Amino acid sequence: MEDKSCRVYLPGGGQHHAQPNRASGFCFFNEPALTVHTMLEYGARRVFYLDLDAHHGDGVQDAFAYDDRVFTLSIHEDRRWPMARDGSSAGNVLDRAGGKARNIPVPPGFNDTELDFLTTTVVLPLISDFVPDVIYIQCGADALADDPQSKLTVSNLAIWQTVAAVATEVPKLLVAGGGGYNPYAVGRCWSGIWAIMNGISIPEKLPKEVESCLRAVKWDHRLARNAPEHWFTTLADPPRNGLVRKIIKELAEAVLEL
Numbered sequence: 001m002e003d004k005s006c007r008v009y010l011p012g013g014g015q016h017h018a019q020p021n022r023a024s025g026f027c028f029f030n031e032p033a034l035t036v037h038t039m040l041e042y043g044a045r046r047v048f049y050l051d052l053d054a055h056h057g058d059g060v061q062d063a064f065a066y067d068d069r070v071f072t073l074s075i076h077e078d079r080r081w082p083m084a085r086d087g088s089s090a091g092n093v094l095d096r097a098g099g100k101a102r103n104i105p106v107p108p109g110f111n112d113t114e115l116d117f118l119t120t121t122v123v124l125p126l127i128s129d130f131v132p133d134v135i136y137i138q139c140g141a142d143a144l145a146d147d148p149q150s151k152l153t154v155s156n157l158a159i160w161q162t163v164a165a166v167a168t169e170v171p172k173l174l175v176a177g178g179g180g181y182n183p184y185a186v187g188r189c190w191s192g193i194w195a196i197m198n199g200i201s202i203p204e205k206l207p208k209e210v211e212s213c214l215r216a217v218k219w220d221h222r223l224a225r226n227a228p229e230h231w232f233t234t235l236a237d238p239p240r241n242g243l244v245r246k247i248i249k250e251l252a253e254a255v256l257e258l
């Protein structure tokens, strides 16, 4: 792999649940696992995989268990699918998959301030310690407050901020999509990631033609019955700041101590 800066954005990727012998959780092929394998084949020495999807990045963690070249860190909702066979949540804080995996199972109500706290106190220090030459970020949009699949409540601002902070850590970065079940929230979140990666400032109001495009999207879901205006008129969500709860601080400490 040539030693120069490279930024790749793959919103259609991030299918992190697929296993080598079966599809799983809406994922047929495991794009992140196949991509990271390809990076290693083409000369990457150490790859850091950060998973921000509301669900545990189980397929990628499994693919690189006991492989010291790949560090996987998943921040996901506690006790949400995929569950382990004994009924406990997969990706618990002690789950290390042979060493180079860390998991932060966060409680419902996870907010922007808490994601920012974890980015500063856990994500960036773990990246610094590992010294990767490539970082892959899976940016599933189902941790957003507007998404119906999880009880996490971050805004797209917090996801953009984490991507921006991590992007400064290495010259080679791949950002992918992932889960996301509210079409308005997904489109706005992932468009904003594209802007962040390209240094484009995000307008306060979307142009009228973009607004009409969003209003033309039909989503047959109870959440769409009283759709808030920001789904159509702005790219940025209202911020969802809050307290950093004790459990979040304890999780951060526990992960760093492993």
Ligand SMILES: [Zn+2]
Residues within 6 Å of the ligand: 053, 054, 055, 140, 142, 178, 179, 180
């Ligand atoms: Zn998901």
